[in-house]
Structures are given as structure tokens and as C-alpha cells.
Amino acid sequence: MSVTSLSESEVTAANRSRQIPSPVLEFDRVTKRYGRTTVVDDLSFTVQPGRVTGFLGPNGSGKSTTIKILLGLASADKGRATIGGRFYREFSDPTGTVGVILEPNAFHPGRSGRNHLRILAEAAGIAPSRVDGMLDDVGLSGSAADRRVGAYSLGMRQRLSLAAALLGDPPVLVLDEPANGLDPQGIHTLRDLLRARAAGGDTVLVSSHILAEMELLADDLVVIDKGRLVASGPMADLQQIANVVRTPDPNTLQRALESSGGMVERADDETLIVRGLSLDEIGDQAFNHQVRVHELSPKVGSLEELFLSWTAGSRSNGEDNEKAKVLS
Amino acid sequence: MTWSRLIRSELRKLTTTAMPLAFLAVLALLAIVNGIAVAFGTDMDGSKAFISTAEDQQSLMAFAANAFMGAGLFGAVAAAREYGHHTVVPTYLAVPRRHRAVLAQYAAVAVGGAVLSLIGAALTMGAVAAALPSTEYGFLVSSGGVVRVLAAATFAGACGAVFGAGIGGLIRNTGGALATAVLILIVAPPLLVQLATDTASWIPSTLANVVSGVATDTGTFAAIAVLVAWAAVPAAVGLLAVERRDVV
Numbered sequence: 078m079s080v081t082s083l084s085e086s087e088v089t090a091a092n093r094s095r096q097i098p099s100p101v102l103e104f105d106r107v108t109k110r111y112g113r114t115t116v117v118d119d120l121s122f123t124v125q126p127g128r129v130t131g132f133l134g135p136n137g138s139g140k141s142t143t144i145k146i147l148l149g150l151a152s153a154d155k156g157r158a159t160i161g162g163r164f165y166r167e168f169s170d171p172t173g174t175v176g177v178i179l180e181p182n183a184f185h186p187g188r189s190g191r192n193h194l195r196i197l198a199e200a201a202g203i204a205p206s207r208v209d210g211m212l213d214d215v216g217l218s219g220s221a222a223d224r225r226v227g228a229y230s231l232g233m234r235q236r237l238s239l240a241a242a243l244l245g246d247p248p249v250l251v252l253d254e255p256a257n258g259l260d261p262q263g264i265h266t267l268r269d270l271l272r273a274r275a276a277g278g279d280t281v282l283v284s285s286h287i288l289a290e291m292e293l294l295a296d297d298l299v300v301i302d303k304g305r306l307v308a309s310g311p312m313a314d315l316q317q318i319a320n321v322v323r324t325p326d327p328n329t330l331q332r333a334l335e336s337s338g339g340m341v342e343r344a345d346d347e348t349l350i351v352r353g354l355s356l357d358e359i360g361d362q363a364f365n366h367q368v369r370v371h372e373l374s375p376k377v378g379s380l381e382e383l384f385l386s387w388t389a390g391s392r393s394n395g396e397d398n399e400k401a402k403v404l405s
Numbered sequence: 406m407t408w409s410r411l412i413r414s415e416l417r418k419l420t421t422t423a424m425p426l427a428f429l430a431v432l433a434l435l436a437i438v439n440g441i442a443v444a445f446g447t448d449m450d451g452s453k454a455f456i457s458t459a460e461d462q463q464s465l466m467a468f469a470a471n472a473f474m475g476a477g478l479f480g481a482v483a484a485a486r487e488y489g490h491h492t493v494v495p496t497y498l499a500v501p502r503r504h505r506a507v508l509a510q511y512a513a514v515a516v517g518g519a520v521l522s523l524i525g526a527a528l529t530m531g532a533v534a535a536a537l538p539s540t541e542y543g544f545l546v547s548s549g550g551v552v553r554v555l556a557a558a559t560f561a562g563a564c565g566a567v568f569g570a571g572i573g574g575l576i577r578n579t580g581g582a583l584a585t586a587v588l589i590l591i592v593a594p595p596l597l598v599q600l601a602t603d604t605a606s607w608i609p610s611t612l613a614n615v616v617s618g619v620a621t622d623t624g625t626f627a628a629i630a631v632l633v634a635w636a637a638v639p640a641a642v643g644l645l646a647v648e649r650r651d652v653v
Contacts, residue, residue: 151651166501183491192421199414
């Protein structure tokens, strides 16, 4: 079973622009402790509407707790997490404001998928016809909808979670591992849906461990490690980890760039890898020192490579959280 | 977001799993046991004195004490399983002011406990009535007595379910909530009565019997008030705990 139909109806619906701008998610110096353990540590970042923001971090880095604080399921010891300047519990129509996938198995196994959605729809004041529509959209109509959730595959449960998240047609989506268990076609469709939602002005925050998928999906990234922010900003900026210069006079140019504050590494006889200086700055230095340049281009790192470098602290002893690389 | 929608949603939770059917099966079994006792049971002297008067028959059919206990277990399971299955997460996302969700749940389990208890009382009464023709005694309970037994069971069932739901919300683990409810309702009262004899009048089973009209340890209104308190105290503690705790 796939979620093919999702791309044809829900994605189309997502393409419309909203009359009212979607809210910004703001995390302002959020800190959360459980006992003596600090799970989220002075965390600040924003999630902008009209973009898909990827939320990354190793297991136990505090992602779920951060999301729970935003959604009022956990309280912050310090700081605040708000949606358009308001706390989640202040919304009169939370289901119509924020769509959430959080717990992978938040279902009673003896209850049917249709009844699970009906219960949520009833509590939120959503018409029952919307339940049937959403079940159709995620490919769970017919007998599948009336089957016990306990008999569902992981992918079917995930689609039911997605249906629940979209039930109120919310302008904000906060999704924790939404692609978990989906087949490749389902993942592709989910990606189209989220991109269409963002293109329509919605605010989309997605946490995932599938870095390759995130690389295709996210416009912006927020990376945390041990509850602290280690990187955030547009994906394109973050991925540009260095610049490459090819020149017949690498020695002169290396000295010039290093004296300007750049970190220079020799790749081969003609090629330098430069960190800490922009393409413009490198070009200016080459011009000032009369060095011919045969190539000047950004070196783009894979998200996996970057993720491992950002979170190296948690894999060693994590002493160096101050190397936070915040570009935005 | 109206209360009626929230309560309907909570009622749908209760009616869309097999749990009510399991409780109905237990009620049917209890009724059958009562019917068999009437048909084949005797007193120590071999007589059927235990069904010889209207008062004896009303005592036998008085279901309120069982209702409080059974509905207590029902409420405890209904509330605690929400945590076991993590269904509190979508609930509190849809209703972030948690006290509203909890109060709606209390209302729904009260309805569920009341209905199950009414059915249990009716089944017991029906089984006793069906078995009586096999004895030398007829059905002697007055219509007023029948109404009182049914009403008392319904009321005690509602109170018991809210008591259990409070425990369930507080403990958050189905096994733990059931054990706590059993401890409070079955294990602790005899021990308490041994320590202080006067407390016998204020334990739920005695109070339920007073409301059913088959005991006179306290006044009826006092019994009703104290049964409500038995439900309200754990419910209030559970509500406070749910409001203050993180959902983990």
C-alpha cells in the first residue's frame, strides 16, 4: 500500500497560499532539566514560515524534549517556546493551528484507525467527513480504516499519524521522524507534501535521522547536540564548508590568505582548500597579490559529513560545545 | 471547544475498544453466580432463609458495593491505559488545557461506570428473579426497593469510576493503577476496621449498602456525600498531578 493519493489531493490543497501568514516558531533560551541532567541547554532558534526546517541531533540530544516544550507537553525550567508569540496551550483551536507527529505508537491497538481519527476530530470540533477524506488521502480508506491499529504495519501507522497531523489543516507542522516506516514512494510523496506546504507559506519543522532525506527536503537546518545548538541556518550556507582555489602559484596565495585570517590546506600542487574566507575575499586577495586563479569555487560537504563533525563532541567527550557554528 | 464534544470524544474512546465488553462479561458471570446461589444455595441449617424476606432479597440484589469496586477498576484501566498506549499525547495536543480533557474523561467514565453498574444490577436482579421460582419464595422486593437498588448501583458505579480514573491518572500504569484500586477498596478496609471499628461505617461498601437501603450505619444523604468524597479526593489529586506533570 502506498500514499500515492496523498500527492494528488493533499499536496494540491497544500499548494494554496494562506490568507493569514503562518506563525514563526520561536525558542528563546529554553532550558530543561530532569534531576541533575540538563536535557535542553539555553537553546534559541526560530523556524520561519514558508520553509522546511530540519531539526537534527543524535539520539538523546534533546530534540523530542524541545518539541514537547513547544507543544506544552513538557514545561521549560527557563526560557520560552512559542508559536507566533503564543504558548501552545493558549490556542483555542490547537488542532487547526499545529499538526503534530510525535509518538510513533500513540494508538490504542484495539481501536480502528477510523475511530482513532474520529476521537481526535470530535475533541477538536472537526467534521466527521474530514476524517474519511484524510483516510482516503493517506491510503487508509475502506477495510484498512476499520481494521484494528494493532494489525497495522509500521508504515500504515505512520500514515495514520500523518492523517491525524493534517486533520485540522493546520498552518504549522511539527513532525518527529515522519518518514519512519514509509516505503520509498511514501517518502517521496511526503517530501512533495511538505515542500508544497512550505511553498504555500506554512511553517514546517521536521526532525529526522535520515540525513539523505533531510538533504533533499530541508531549506533550513537546526542541529543540536547535548541540548545545545551547534549549527543553524540555510542548508546551502551550512553545506558550504570551504572554498576551493586552483592556482599555478599556491605558495604566494596561501601566505596571502593565511595573513588575512583564512585556514588554508593544500589539496595538491595547484589546489588550496580555504576555510574562513568568502569567495569574494579570496578573489580580492588573489588580485591584490597578482596571483592568477584558474578556479575559485565553493566546496560543498554532504550533510552526513557535516552532521558528524557538528556532533563530534557527543561521540568523544563533548567538551567543546563552544565551537557552535551559528550562521543565522 | 465545547464540553459536550470533549465528553463525546471520551465516550467514543471507551466504546471503541473491547474493554466494556469484558466488563459486561464479568457482570453477566456475577449475575449467573447469584442466580445459581438462589437456586441451589442454602443457609447453614439447610434452609432458604437468606431469601425468605423482602429485606433479604434486596440485600442479595444490592449491587452498589460491587458497582463501586467494579467501576473503580473500570475507571482505573480507562485512565491508566491512556498513558500505556501514549494516547494522552494526541489527547493533550487536541486539548492542551489538560484539566478540560481530564474532567471530560471523568464525566465519560462516570457515565460508563453508571451504565455498566445499572446493567450489572439489572442482570443480577433478573438472575435472582429467574431463579426464585425454583424455590418456595416469590419475588418479594417492592417496586420502590427495586428502583432504589438500581439507582444506588448506578450512583455508586459513577462514583467508583471517577475514583478509579483519579487513581489511573495519578499512577499512569494500568497494572499499578489496578493494584492501587484493589488495595484501597479490598485490602485496606478490613485492616482499617480492625484498627478503628468506627471506620466501618465510612468505607465504600458500607456506604453503598446504605444508599441501596440494605444497611443503616449512616444516614442516606451522609452516605451519598461520603461516597462522592471517596470519588472526588483521588480525582482531584489525579487532576492536579496531570496538570503539573510533563507528559513523557
